[in-house]
Amino acid sequence: MPSAPIQADTRIDRRFAALKAEGRAGLVTFITAGDPDHETSLALLKGLPGAGADVIELGMPFTDPMADGPAIEAAGLRALKNGARMTRTLDLVRGFRQGDDATPLVLMGYYNPIYSYGVEKFLADAKAAGVDGLIVVDLPPEEDRELCEPALAAGINFVRLTTPTTDDARLPAVLANTSGFVYYVSVTGITGAGSASASAVEEAVSRLRRHTELPLAVGFGITTPEQAAAVARVADGAVVGSAIVRKVEANLDAEGKPTAGLVGNVLSFVETLAEGVRSARK
Template sequence: MTARIDARFAKARAEGRAALVTYVMAGDPDPETALAVIRALPAAGADIIEVGLPFTDPMADGPAIQASGLRALKAGQDTAGTIDLVRRFRDGDAHTPIILMGYFNPIYQYGVERFLADAKAAGVDGLIVVDLPPEEDAELCLPALEAGLAFIRLATPTTDDKRLPAVLANTAGFVYYVSITGITGAATPDFGKVASAVERIKRHTDLPVVVGFGVKTGAHAAAIAQGADGVVVGTALVSALERSLVDGAAGPGTVEAVTGLVGELAAGVRSVAKG
């Protein structure tokens, strides 16, 4: 089920480094440009790609990702279109894991069974659904595992040792540690605290632990890569894309704006040798 994800972490480990996980929004600023961006990510240094499912009310996201989702929706992106985007990416790349990340309602309206079947067929490897804590596992997590898709859970600074086992129970692929209490793209985390939190989570699981929220530069990525198995960058890439737009539409440098930053982040991750 998690073959592509496992292989990627194994490859990074073999290369003595952490993995770089990049997030971009499906359909931002338009479906074709988003596909071009996603296709360019692996060569730029991304090991795993998170594709955002646009939603009108992303309660855990900051203004950058919120605006990104609204641009995508305005450009006509919907859940079916996002699954199609993955299918087209997968045609040219059999190895880079694709994780869909978003909120439950669009999936719920698409129909859970149908969504899982279509996503699996398109080559999706896993799901991150922000508003489904373990308490709501019956909604999507358990059906996803049954359908052969990893359900990747967020652990946060408020997830204490008592709660961690519940959070990790049905998690597959990797664990996503949210470095701050807050929304995406807000504060820069305290790297020391993050390192000890990663250590704490690793005491409870053998899964790779990746860290995201607030990682903006190659130096941040390097700092996180010291302890974590992977570094997630989202808002910084979405913001770079936004800055490249001309009158709200894709500009001549849109793809390069994203890949350029991914290159810097990949260099940051690769600057830290891991045993």
């Protein structure tokens, strides 16, 4: 039997319900907090909904991002070099919420920065800032007492990753405390490492739907509007991260500073992805 979705009324729940009513999938975008600097990062964050992002993942920079490929790892290092830290990440969320109270925002990263900040303080500050969910890639279900259960108690969705190697025996444990949506990582390995075939994604989504009623977002390896559309035909969301982060990097000057066109160029790219997602089922 599929696990029943945790009953809640969060921005994530409302957004996916609205997307379902529209008969389309959503575009989930990822950028790294503070990349390439705080001000540019805030401008990107504020511009993403207008460019077509339905859900935003904001990466928490960390010095040892074991699941990230070269693009996102480099973005984190750029951010850290320019003063990124957890307090400033939450400042970005606050700045975003001043003009947008509807778009779901999920912090994504690793447990170490949260543990260092202090779990109880982090959850209180994150909730107050306007964070809707967490994706913490290095905390398995066996460690749910560390962060997952306290996050749910604080009213913050805890989004879990599943992969092609997460078999039917393992899925119930992975999904037990998951809320908001399920993030299916369509390829094994680090971010930006390649892409799965459309048939493989469709088969995986069908299998996951037998286990959960939560929305399913598929990511890793989506770099073009066409790939985003292919995922959007079968899943509830298409996640794009590395391709957006690479677009940020492509708009830096020789000294690593943002060029005048960076924000506009990145958001224009997101618009093409959004168009792919929105036209997928027409």
